[in-house]
Amino acid sequence: MELREIEIFLALAEELHFGRTAERLHVSQARISQTIKKLERQVGAPLFDRTSRRVALTPIGAGLRDDLAPAYRQIVGGVARATDAGRGTGGVLRLGFEAPGVADLVTDVLDAYRSQRPDSDVQVREADFRDPFGLLRGGEVDAMVTLLPVTEPDLTAGPVVLTEPMVLAVPMRHPFSRLDSVTLDDLARDTVFRAARPAPPYWVEPPEPWTTPAGHPVRRGRVLTTFQELLAAIAAGEGICPLAAHARQYFAHPRITFVPFRDAPHAEWAVVWRRAGETERVRELARVIRSRAG
Template sequence: MLERTEAEVLLTLAQELHFGRTAEQLRMTTGQVSRIVKRLERRIGADLFVRTSRSVALTTIGACLVEELTPHLAGIDSAVRRAVEAGRGISGTLRVGFLGAGAGQLLLKAVALFGVRQPDCAVHINEAQVHDAYERVFSGAVDVLITVLPVRGVRVGPQLLSEQQLLAVPVGHPLAGRGEVSMEVLADHPVVQLPDTMPEETRLARIPAATPSGRRVLLGPKADTFPEILALVATGKGVFPVGEHAARFYPRPDIAYLPMPDAPPVRWAPVWLAANETSLIRSFVDCAVAAASTGGTNSGG
């Protein structure tokens, strides 16, 4: 069994590859770090690092040990953090994000309620973009994100918002004069594409590969942000399905928004990494649910 100090020395040295910096970071002496590494190597029966007068490098055995040990140590840290939070009550810092203006308004209401319930917790608000929203969650840049569904690889909270889909088209477009359109028009006009950094299931839920009758959807150019999507629509490069809120939050003289009654609703919920779940996140999700219940269900992002 590795002691906690041994594991910290191993992982820190693997990252720094320098005994002096490792010692400084862990508030040890270089001699202490060296002795701990040698003790580990004797116990394992193999070198974990190759040392020269100019460099330090992991051996193959050392690299494998670090790779397998890292997630376990992170899990221990998370478990201890959750226990500390439970013992002290909820306090600290919470990083929350939102994708879309409607989700942003709901988030602000949730933050206000959260501030009343948990006055000792600081909240940092982040506006995510289409191209990086989910990466912010996966990387830990935000603790919880209010975003569009579906998405895999994260824990999904209760649905907060649901709204009808509209089709954004240029005002001079042949479809613009219609009262409503069917999803079948997506096979006749190029559809602006979401970036590949968005999870595939999320992209396909908004822009399917085929229409309900089986016709292939006509693919248009890609965009990384919602303003870019609207710019491409306005300049006639493509059409794009949006949530109903877009007509209210993004009214433009060069874009018309047409109802698509046969399209599935756009759904929104808070998501977070299961491994990072804390009492702070659970409390904020409760606040988001309460904010959504008092603000209606048709104001997504």
């Protein structure tokens, strides 16, 4: 039984008139009659009592109507919701952020998206530090803004939404705290933490051996599992850590100083989405980001 046949049957069961049903569905009365006869052959019993004066459901027809109507409404509603999401018609763009502070730094982009899609809004979610792509892969967000690089086979790395310099987080009494700036070679002068992220591995561990541009070896700090744990270790004098510059504003700590790098590559934050979950809303966000970059 095809969906169109179910639609015709349910419409006739409601209208109880071949002419009105044909007009409602924009088909001929002959098509209505042929479809009902086909269904009756398939069921093996009449679904309607038809006379020259009236059309009425048989008991079997009424039972079939009661069984099919809820399922039909659910199917049609599901297809409509999926179509709206795919086309970006109304609704909410759910956007995850690996670093919540970055959401404040790209408000101009989000405002531009809202102006392009006045029937939509943006709902911001913070990603779990221990599982940065969990919300995305679980379908809880449509896209997310995360630090590059991203080389996941199931994810598409879209345009860069924010570029910012790097700083070195050091204890307040560290010799570097009195400097105006540092270099990547200065990393060899202390124990260095990485902003620990359990996955993917290319975010966590640099190539072996970890050396500075001049070839000096870098001592690795112990493994840390949360950002607050990282800040506590730096404040306690256990080591230092390169971070994106927004950390100065959003993670200010009375016992930590953030010193600018002179030669470190800038951090790049990009919008990322599931290859199998690309919708018109996501494409529109990417277009807005590209247009502002251009």
